[in-house]
Amino acid sequence: MFDAARKTLDLERGIRGYFLLGDIMAVTFIGALVAFLVALIVSPAWPMLLAMPIGMVAGMFLSLIVGMLLFFRYFGAMEVMMPVMLTGMLVGMIIAMAASMADLSLLAVIVMGALIGFWTLISTYCANYLINGRWPL
Amino acid sequence: MTHRGEDHLTRQKWDRAARSFDFMTGIGPDRRWEPRKKELFSHMQGKILFLALGTGLDVQFFPPDQDIVAIDISPKMIEAARERVGAYQGDLRALQMDVHQMDFADETFDQVYTSCTFCSVPEPIEGLKALWRVMKPGGELRMFEHTGSQYFPFKQMFDLMNPLSSRAGPSVNRPTVANVEAAGFAVREVRNVYLDIVKTIYAVKE
Numbered sequence: 205m206f207d208a209a210r211k212t213l214d215l216e217r218g219i220r221g222y223f224l225l226g227d228i229m230a231v232t233f234i235g236a237l238v239a240f241l242v243a244l245i246v247s248p249a250w251p252m253l254l255a256m257p258i259g260m261v262a263g264m265f266l267s268l269i270v271g272m273l274l275f276f277r278y279f280g281a282m283e284v285m286m287p288v289m290l291t292g293m294l295v296g297m298i299i300a301m302a303a304s305m306a307d308l309s310l311l312a313v314i315v316m317g318a319l320i321g322f323w324t325l326i327s328t329y330c331a332n333y334l335i336n337g338r339w340p341l
Numbered sequence: 342m343t344h345r346g347e348d349h350l351t352r353q354k355w356d357r358a359a360r361s362f363d364f365m366t367g368i369g370p371d372r373r374w375e376p377r378k379k380e381l382f383s384h385m386q387g388k389i390l391f392l393a394l395g396t397g398l399d400v401q402f403f404p405p406d407q408d409i410v411a412i413d414i415s416p417k418m419i420e421a422a423r424e425r426v427g428a429y430q431g432d433l434r435a436l437q438m439d440v441h442q443m444d445f446a447d448e449t450f451d452q453v454y455t456s457c458t459f460c461s462v463p464e465p466i467e468g469l470k471a472l473w474r475v476m477k478p479g480g481e482l483r484m485f486e487h488t489g490s491q492y493f494p495f496k497q498m499f500d501l502m503n504p505l506s507s508r509a510g511p512s513v514n515r516p517t518v519a520n521v522e523a524a525g526f527a528v529r530e531v532r533n534v535y536l537d538i539v540k541t542i543y544a545v546k547e
Contacts, residue, residue, distance in 0.1 A: 219372065223372075223373060226369070261501075264498070264501070265502075265505075272365065275369075276366075276367070276369060277364065277368065277369050278368065278369045279369045279373070280369040280373035280374075281366070281369065281370040281373075282487055282535050282536075282538055283373055283535050284369070286495060286498075286536065289498055289502075290494065290498070293494075293498070328536075331495075332536055335492070335536055336533045336535075336536070340536075
């Protein structure tokens with residue numbers, strides 16, 4: 205009885221760890237990818253007020269497509285889609301803004317994209333906790 | 342566009358999706374939603390209608406020995422579900438049928454179950470009214486659905502992507518709980534699964 209309960213608990217922990225790892229991989233990868241692509245395209249020649257909305261919308265749709273192809277089927281639909289799309293929007297907007305002001309180091313941009321993705325994931329976890337009183341794992 | 346025209350487009354859309362449906366949905370959503378879906382289907386009893394069978398991914402969560410009729414608008418989906426339907430240990434029949442034009446007599450079913458269905462029914466309130474018709478008085482409607490959100494920024498994101506998503510697959514911003522009430526059901530319980538966009542809905546035909 206005790207062994208069976210312990211095995212169930214271990215299995216649940218394993219599944220939670222799997223989804224947590226998947227969520228982190230998805231948002232950091234997509235954050236870095238969107239940041240890299242936006243920084244390649246947008247330059248200081250772009251007007252900032254144009255670059256920001258274009259970066260945001262392009263980031264959202266790019267993140268949705270990449271998320272669908274690489275992550276949703278392994279780690280969940282809505283639970284991955286929401287932080288991934290938010291990541292795409294935020295990273296697209298912020299990096300487009302920064303890239304329209306100055307030339308950026310691609311490495312710094314990739315790290316920043318991944319960090320924004322991680323922050324976005326934490327934010328959606330907190331939103332779920334505030335709405336439902338539990339973490340989405 | 343006429344009702345029939347929309348239904349035809351819906352059928353074509355899901356026929357096209359049938360080929361890649363299992364690949365796209367994969368194991369993630371099933372594993373993540375498994376506990377909630379099992380809990381939802383654990384209430385199965387009596388004569389049951391399951392709406393939108395798809396490729397039969399939910400059949401694994403049905404308790405055994407139930408009397409279930411499962412329908413789907415897409416013949417390709419029904420075909421893809423054949424193996425899973427055959428493996429079910431109970432009475433499960435799969436029929437190609439449109440929720441807007443169901444052949445069932447009034448008050449046929451004790452319960453109706455849906456799983457990520459009313460994001461795709463062209464006329465959701467009409468579809469729910471059709472379910473109301475085929476349910477016995479006191480019958481239960483139990484749904485696992487994704488809906489629109491009332492919270493920023495999720496609502497705005499879904500509103501932005503809905504025109505695109507509804508062409509290729511589901512609508513993502515529908516007010517399904519309000520639609521259930523508008524169709525005449527008494528909503529007894531709504532439980533969020535993720536944020537306020539994935540939820541279970543329990544309603545009754547009073």
